[in-house]
């Protein structure tokens with residue numbers, strides 16, 4: 001069994017790095033705060049004798065040797081947060097992995113296969129788009145050049161920022177043989193809490209599509225220009241949003257639509273904007289469902305162009321199709337949960353996770369624990385110490401199950 | 406008669422300061438470019454013997470002495486532009502005034518009353534809100550403290566920026582007795598061009614209200630959060646826009662609604678924003694019409710709050726009620742247009758102008774000339790040299806009429 005108090009204390013210590021007045025975290029990928037978080041993690045791992053290696057994408061691998069030279073059992077998640085993020089998203093998965101290693105060290109247990117805890121770079125996709133890019137490059141979904149070239153809103157790239165904070169490692173960002181991989185995470189949704197269950201046995205991840213939608217209008221004066229002479233990109237954007245929200249909601253209760261970022265250019269109050277740029281996120285658990293949403297978007301774009309005389313450009317920014325996790329890994333989690341006697345249910349993740357890309361090259365599954373009100377990507381994100389401990393115990397058992405003693 | 410070629414050449418020379426690749430101007434208030442434009446204007450005025458004085462709001466007064474110590478006849482407009490502005494908005498009114506003085510100088514004509522050409526600070530309201538703040542402080546609508554304290558998006562204030570560019574003058578920003586004031590301007594709308602008229606005899610300016618509308622939601626994760634659990638400020642903003650556009654369009658063809666600026670915070674694609682901030686501009690030529698729009702906004706806000714569960718905050722940023730110009734000044738323009746034989750019509754301005762505030766303390770009217778396609782606040786803004794010359798001739802005659810020779 002893991003030490004729930006030690007896990008909680010480490011979570012709280014990490015949360016001070018980039019801690020916000022509202023009690024959340026702003027530790028965006030490859031900032032000075034991210035560097036501090038990485039340094040703290042590496043120090044903690046070295047203290048229990050782990051070897052630390054960093055790859056060309058800044059992914060950190062902390063290794064605890066096994067008794068045999070087998071492919072490792074890995075776990076991990078990310079330390080980066082949203083700009084107004086919480087204390088648990090990602091961090092929990094990393095520190096639960098660390099807690100597993102600490103528990104084994106304390107009990108002088110050596111596994112047959114080595115164990116590794118991984119910190120994946122830029123999982124959130126908040127500073128650099130897309131999400132899960134560290135694990136994505138590592139798993140071969142994206143090239144290293146693509147990864148290094150991704151830029152934030154100020155034009156700073158992942159490659160340069162990795163170098164700046166000292167985390168541009170020399171190990172190739174590419175997979176090696178892996179026995180099994182697990183990732184513990186808060187659910188980030190309301191299901192476990194509503195159903196009063198402690199553990200989610202995660203069977204897969206829903207599909208995600210990201211778009212940059214640009215509405216091109218004609219700038220003109222707010223006063224003398226008659227309404228019917230305008231090609232107004234705000235009119236177009238608001239009409240598209242209203243139509244698409246309605247379509248998404250009536251299509252299926254599993255469908256999701258989020259407009260997380262939005263800006264008008266040139267952004268002068270008495271000028272109809274030249275353009276409006278919208279960052280759009282659509283999701284569905286089934287491939288056909290996601291395809292339906294994609295088609296709906298393009299149909300609504302046509303309708304809105306017709307209705308408003310504006311030109312609407314839709315650029316595909318990212319597509320992460322639905323993923324089903326490995327049966328054996330799911331079974332290992334299921335077995336652990338049953339042995340430990342926690343209430344549980346099977347579920348599909350609504351959020352993307354590094355496990356999506358890891359699953360391309362290794363057997364993977366995930367372990368969810370509840371979070372208060374299902375709230376995440378919010379400074380008020382919170383979770384019960386007891387649930388976090390339960391998830392850690394499941395992770396320990398599942399890893400031992402696959403690594404052997 | 407003025408020299409149309411000299412006027413055109415001066416417009417083109419001024420347009421090089423802050424000239425954009427798309428052929429427009431970006432010479433926003435109190436930037437280095439604005440300073441260069443002001444310096445050029447001051448040099449031109451000194452070359453014809455004018456005395457230059459600058460007040461505490463950076464308003465520049467170029468004075469040509471009269472034969473008697475009478476209150477001056479003034480004209481002028483502004484040199485600042487929108488971020489993606491044109492070559493004529495404001496600049497034309499300033500340089501047409503300069504051209505009047507040059508013509509009198511060339512012809513060795515001395516008027517009875519002195520003449521002054523004024524450059525008013527920050528008319529556009531693009532960098533610093535509200536619009537017409539230089540003339541507004543001067544006329545007593547706003548206090549000097551309020552004027553100096555207004556900040557741009559980076560937090561830089563008018564007071565500090567005036568000092569930085571060397572245009573924080575020592576003359577009090579307050580009115581003195583004035584015989585009459587005129588302002589020449591491009592129409593910035595389509596009426597004169599459509600009706601093939603050369604001169605608009607402007608009888609007043611419609612009313613304007615500016616609002617900062619903030620939609621407060623609950624940030625949450627784009628994936629796991631069910632649509633019905635969200636308090637989504639983009640949903641609220643788009644619904645409000647659609648409802649209000651519909652109300653404004655059905656209320657009256659004279660009503661205007663513009664959403665010139667818009668942004669989401671924290672602005673992360675996979676997070677429902679915490680808030681959306683919208684800069685809203687509503688206009689109507691009649692006070693009752695503007696009040697009706699104001700009431701509509703507040704009713705729609707209530708409806709949208711009910712429908713979306715968000716909280717919507719409406720902050721009044723500026724209110725410029727409809728203005729009727731002075732009968733004698735309108736008559737002076739009308740007389741000049743008729744004497745010169747230009748086709749013309751009476752009209753109400755859709756845009757706000759410095760004349761709105763000048764009219765609080767002096768008899769005022771305005772002279773409009775057509776602009777291509779009615780387009781303004783756009784880099785493609787353009788006007789015919791012939792029309793600009795006609796407007797300059799009307800200005801000359803109207804000023805001579807009030808100043809006497």
Ligand SMILES: NC(=O)NCCC(=O)O
Pocket residue numbers: 089123124125131132350351352353626627628675
């Ligand atoms: N776990 C998490 O917040 N991932 C970010 C990627 C996504 O948008 O789902």
Ligand SMILES: NC(=O)NCCC(=O)O
Pocket residue numbers: 221222223270494528529530536537755756757758
């Ligand atoms: N003339 C002009 O563009 N004025 C700006 C003030 C307004 O918004 O009407």
